[in-house]
Amino acid sequence: MSFAPPQILLDDEASSGALEPVAGGTPGLSPDRLLWHRVRSDRVARISAAVILALVLIAILAPLLVDLFGVSGPNVRNPGTLNAFGLPSGPSLGHPFGVDDRGRDVLARVLYGARLPLEVGLLGTALAALIGTAVGIAAGFYRGWLETVLMIVVDAFLAFPAVLLGLAIGGAGGPGLGTVIFIVALAGFPYIARIVRRRVRALREGQSVLAARALGASDARILAREIMPSLRAPLIAYSVLLIPTSILLEAALSFLGVGVSPATADWGEMISRAGRDILSGDSAWWYLIFPGLALVLTLVAFNRAGEVLVEALGELGWRGRNR
Amino acid sequence: MSEPLLSVEGLRVAFETDHGVVHAVDGISYAVAPGRTLGIVGESGAGKTVSARTLLGLTRGPRTQIGGRIMFGGGDLASLGEEGLRHLAGDVVALTTHDPLSALHPLYPVGAQVIEAIRAHRAVSKAAARDRAIGLLELVGIPDPHRRVDAYPHELPPGLRQRAMIAVALANGPKLLIADDPTRGLDVTVQAQILALLADLGERLGMAIVYLTRDLGTVAEIADEVAVMYAGRIVELAPAGQLFLAPQHPYTWGLLRSLPRLPEFGVEQPVPISGPPPSLIQRPQGCHFHPRCPYAQDSHRRIDPQLRPAEGEEGHSVACLLPASVRRQIWQGLEAGHDLPSLQQLAGVLVREGRS
Amino acid sequence: MSAYIARRAGRAIVLLVLVTLLGFLLFTVLPGVHGSTSFPDYLKAIFLHFNFGYSGRDHQPVLSLVVGRLPATLSLVVGAGLLAVALAVPLGVLAALRRGTSLDRVAMRTALGILSMPVFWLGLILLYLFASDIGKIPIFPGANSYVGLTADPGKWFTSLILPWLALGAAEAAIYSRLLRGRMLAAMDEDYIRTARAKGLSEERVVWGHGAVAAVAGVVAVVGLDLGGLLSGAVLTETAFRIHGIGFLGYDAVAHADFATVQGTVLLATMAVIVVGLIVDVGFAWLDPRVSAA
Numbered sequence: 001m002s003f004a005p006p007q008i009l010l011d012d013e014a015s016s017g018a019l020e021p022v023a024g025g026t027p028g029l030s031p032d033r034l035l036w037h038r039v040r041s042d043r044v045a046r047i048s049a050a051v052i053l054a055l056v057l058i059a060i061l062a063p064l065l066v067d068l069f070g071v072s073g074p075n076v077r078n079p080g081t082l083n084a085f086g087l088p089s090g091p092s093l094g095h096p097f098g099v100d101d102r103g104r105d106v107l108a109r110v111l112y113g114a115r116l117p118l119e120v121g122l123l124g125t126a127l128a129a130l131i132g133t134a135v136g137i138a139a140g141f142y143r144g145w146l147e148t149v150l151m152i153v154v155d156a157f158l159a160f161p162a163v164l165l166g167l168a169i170g171g172a173g174g175p176g177l178g179t180v181i182f183i184v185a186l187a188g189f190p191y192i193a194r195i196v197r198r199r200v201r202a203l204r205e206g207q208s209v210l211a212a213r214a215l216g217a218s219d220a221r222i223l224a225r226e227i228m229p230s231l232r233a234p235l236i237a238y239s240v241l242l243i244p245t246s247i248l249l250e251a252a253l254s255f256l257g258v259g260v261s262p263a264t265a266d267w268g269e270m271i272s273r274a275g276r277d278i279l280s281g282d283s284a285w286w287y288l289i290f291p292g293l294a295l296v297l298t299l300v301a302f303n304r305a306g307e308v309l310v311e312a313l314g315e316l317g318w319r320g321r322n323r
Numbered sequence: 324m325s326e327p328l329l330s331v332e333g334l335r336v337a338f339e340t341d342h343g344v345v346h347a348v349d350g351i352s353y354a355v356a357p358g359r360t361l362g363i364v365g366e367s368g369a370g371k372t373v374s375a376r377t378l379l380g381l382t383r384g385p386r387t388q389i390g391g392r393i394m395f396g397g398g399d400l401a402s403l404g405e406e407g408l409r410h411l412a413g414d415v416v417a418l419t420t421h422d423p424l425s426a427l428h429p430l431y432p433v434g435a436q437v438i439e440a441i442r443a444h445r446a447v448s449k450a451a452a453r454d455r456a457i458g459l460l461e462l463v464g465i466p467d468p469h470r471r472v473d474a475y476p477h478e479l480p481p482g483l484r485q486r487a488m489i490a491v492a493l494a495n496g497p498k499l500l501i502a503d504d505p506t507r508g509l510d511v512t513v514q515a516q517i518l519a520l521l522a523d524l525g526e527r528l529g530m531a532i533v534y535l536t537r538d539l540g541t542v543a544e545i546a547d548e549v550a551v552m553y554a555g556r557i558v559e560l561a562p563a564g565q566l567f568l569a570p571q572h573p574y575t576w577g578l579l580r581s582l583p584r585l586p587e588f589g590v591e592q593p594v595p596i597s598g599p600p601p602s603l604i605q606r607p608q609g610c611h612f613h614p615r616c617p618y619a620q621d622s623h624r625r626i627d628p629q630l631r632p633a634e635g636e637e638g639h640s641v642a643c644l645l646p647a648s649v650r651r652q653i654w655q656g657l658e659a660g661h662d663l664p665s666l667q668q669l670a671g672v673l674v675r676e677g678r679s
Numbered sequence: 680m681s682a683y684i685a686r687r688a689g690r691a692i693v694l695l696v697l698v699t700l701l702g703f704l705l706f707t708v709l710p711g712v713h714g715s716t717s718f719p720d721y722l723k724a725i726f727l728h729f730n731f732g733y734s735g736r737d738h739q740p741v742l743s744l745v746v747g748r749l750p751a752t753l754s755l756v757v758g759a760g761l762l763a764v765a766l767a768v769p770l771g772v773l774a775a776l777r778r779g780t781s782l783d784r785v786a787m788r789t790a791l792g793i794l795s796m797p798v799f800w801l802g803l804i805l806l807y808l809f810a811s812d813i814g815k816i817p818i819f820p821g822a823n824s825y826v827g828l829t830a831d832p833g834k835w836f837t838s839l840i841l842p843w844l845a846l847g848a849a850e851a852a853i854y855s856r857l858l859r860g861r862m863l864a865a866m867d868e869d870y871i872r873t874a875r876a877k878g879l880s881e882e883r884v885v886w887g888h889g890a891v892a893a894v895a896g897v898v899a900v901v902g903l904d905l906g907g908l909l910s911g912a913v914l915t916e917t918a919f920r921i922h923g924i925g926f927l928g929y930d931a932v933a934h935a936d937f938a939t940v941q942g943t944v945l946l947a948t949m950a951v952i953v954v955g956l957i958v959d960v961g962f963a964w965l966d967p968r969v970s971a972a
Contacts, residue, residue, distance in 0.1 A: 009900045152690070156697040160906055161909040163909075164913055167940055167944070172937050252910070258932060274803070292804070300795040413877035440878075
């Protein structure tokens with residue numbers, strides 16, 4: 001359904017070899033400092049970060065921006081914008097992106113519509129990363145039957161088509177932010193769990209852990225002092241790569257009518273409404289195109305950011321040999 | 324010595340990289356006659372592998388500069404087009420390398436890889452090529468070749484995998500085999516078997532072999548002639564016996580002394596060569612070896628020695644600024660087990676005396 | 680090899696039971712569902728009686744509903760998959776061979792753009808532009824025009840052109856980028872040098888040695904990502920109103936027919952597991968190293 005999951009799976013498959021950070025030309029820097037350094041010096045990464053920051057600001061400042069553009073709020077039905085047949089009017093000076101089938105300003109709805117995708121994308125991915133890390137560490141560190149059981153459960157979750165599962169859970173659970181975040185986390189955590197497990201396994205056999213163990217360090221200490229710090233960089237990179245998938249799933253659920261709320265402005269919901277009208281023959285291209293473009297811009301920015309981070313990981317020797 | 328089959332004349336290979344131009348091979352010359360084996364010895368980064376791959380055009384690219392001539396069968400391989408080289412490669416000139424697990428394709432059985440090499444150059448049926456492949460696997464000493472022909476590289480033990488790699492190279496009965504450290508990474512007993520196999524094949528098939536290695540020990544068992552490479556150049560070239568009995572270059576001494584347990588050379592404990600290999604982008608001024616040479620004199624930092632025939636011995640050349648008599652005395656001292664400081668002192672005294 | 684197949688098949692059976700359990704847990708803890716049966720009974724119903732629930736709305740067992748919708752989904756998925764392979768393999772390989780050129784940059788940026796487009800949005804745009812009923816350039820059958828292959832092969836084909844384009848482009852975008860990465864890695868491998876040293880033609884080196892390895896590497900992932908691919912199909916069906924399994928689920932939720940959605944999810948997940956097993960075996964055939972491990 002999207003770019004990130006196959007990429008994560010591919011990296012997981014390819015990284016069966018040793019995964020120790022290579023000694024680069026910048027000694028003394030921790031992996032995440034190196035990652036940060038690489039990101040700062042990369043033009044694509046800077047642009048992506050700027051776009052993401054702008055999107056977050058838009059989401060937060062949507063009320064201000066709506067005032068700034070002089071358009072009505074996202075749920076205000078503007079009288080006189082629907083023609084005699086009840087059809088909405090397209091872009092005009094008063095409504096730069098036109099109005100939708102209920103006479104609501106599309107620009108305002110696109111601005112406000114950034115809120116849910118970002119909220120769900122970030123919180124859902126964070127929850128997925130949390131669960132995935134816990135499962136991945138438990139499996140990779142303790143090995144044995146626990147690993148076998150955990151990883152087959154992870155693969156079972158991986159088999160569920162995320163959108164269908166979301167339909168079933170969202171349909172029965174009813175609309176709500178919590179439900180959608182739950183679905184997104186459920187769909188995303190297997191990818192994180194797999195990649196974390198692989199890395200923990202490699203780290204566990206690595207020099208520093210063996211040394212710590214020889215010095216009599218406890219499991220808890222090894223986890224806290226040796227494993228967790230080395231997991232931070234890959235965890236950040238692959239989590240960012242998972243965000244666009246989470247946002248896409250949020251949009252898909254809204255499109256299918258099982259999103260957070262049919263009443264709140266949301267890109268996926270707008271596309272769904274536009275689709276319904278277009279299929280019935282009304283040429284309402286503006287409320288199909290603008291929310292979609294906003295979604296594409298968001299996804300490109302997050303995809304690029306994730307890619308740069310994962311590439312930087314590769315240069316740190318944190319990915320398998322086969323890219 | 325009969326007419327050479329391969330004659331490399333002033334070969335240079337330089338790669339442009341983001342960090343600068345890498346002078347990987349810097350004007351080397353050598354010749355190999357049919358049925359003879361030339362050993363090329365040097366540390367990794369000395370330029371052996373690059374020079375060998377250049378013979379088959381494998382280093383060509385937009386950022387590579389190649390100079391000099393590679394005379395083979397009356398033509399110059401260096402100026403031959405892609406198509407012309409393709410006809411020679413794998414047919415009359417073949418390459419076998421170390422690390423067959425990555426050098427053989429993991430998704431094809433070894434037999435298929437031999438068959439592919441045959442059919443790239445000979446219009447024979449698949450069945451005939453398969454028969455020939457089985458024969459080749461038998462020739463290189465793979466037991467049960469009828470079964471092994473369908474084995475994948477990962478299914479063979481390392482020794483047999485290396486033999487399969489050699490079978491691929493032998494597919495069309497080449498006149499010249501370039502063997503790039505085929506014993507690297509193998510157990511000592513398997514190494515000996517592979518060396519014996521190559522020596523036997525060279526003799527039986529009348530094939531010339533250019534044998535590249537980091538290990539002077541293996542070269543002793545197979546080469547008729549040995550070239551020692553350092554920083555892209557040949558620093559000493561001699562008949563094998565001569566090189567081991569009367570080596571003339573301090574780097575060759577270093578290589579010999581770094582071999583484990585060769586009491587006949589007066590070395591009980593291996594003595595590694597000190598210092599790191601030189602950068603091929605910013606090469607040392609003067610003699611490239613001077614930063615690591617225990618006997619280097621002040622003038623050696625400025626003067627760049629050329630490969631010149633060594634005194635007295637036919638076919639023995641060396642690129643060293645120390646006078647021949649001084650080198651002879653140092654080597655005798657090394658063989659006698661004198662310690663290094665006294666030899667360094669001796670070198671200094673002798674050089675000063677020679678100059679006055 | 681047969682030991683490997685047995686191992687993978689055993690794992691698939693465990694997965695089938697496991698997804699049934701997970702489905703049971705997820706669906707019974709949720710409100711709006713009457714969880715009156717116990718898990719053993721549920722398991723028995725599914726594995727012994729193939730009872731995946733009963734649709735109150737359609738007055739049919741969910742299994743027969745799903746089976747009835749299967750041809751439409753299969754037509755969409757297989758056609759889009761073939762299109763994706765036909766686009767992604769040459770594009771990914773060529774982009775890798777011409778790394779850094781404008782072809783590489785344009786192809787990979789286009790791919791990034793397409794993979795960042797929700798497939799349902801892409802589908803709706805295609806409909807808006809080309810659907811014969813509502814499109815600006817009405818040349819292809821639009822939404823709700825799907826006809827079964829056996830009913831009318833010609834109409835079946837034309838009705839699927841736009842959906843195939845939407846889903847196929849989305850998949851091609853993802854996989855061309857993955858393939859490019861794998862191809863770059865493959866062309867750096869030692870065996871490529873060996874192939875050149877054997878005097879093989881450049882086409883044989885690129886396709887027979889480089890691309891084969893790159894594709895094998897990606898196939899391993901396709902098997903794990905079938906769920907994601909099916910998700911794309913569900914959204915495409917909904918956008919184009921193709922009455923396949925995805926649309927069945929969508930329609931059922933819209934009419935609060937939860938038994939049907941849950942049965943559909945479970946069946947689809949089981950299909951993913953079974954097809955995944957087939958892909959695994961195919962992959963082992965492509966790359967015999969996996970079955971040796």
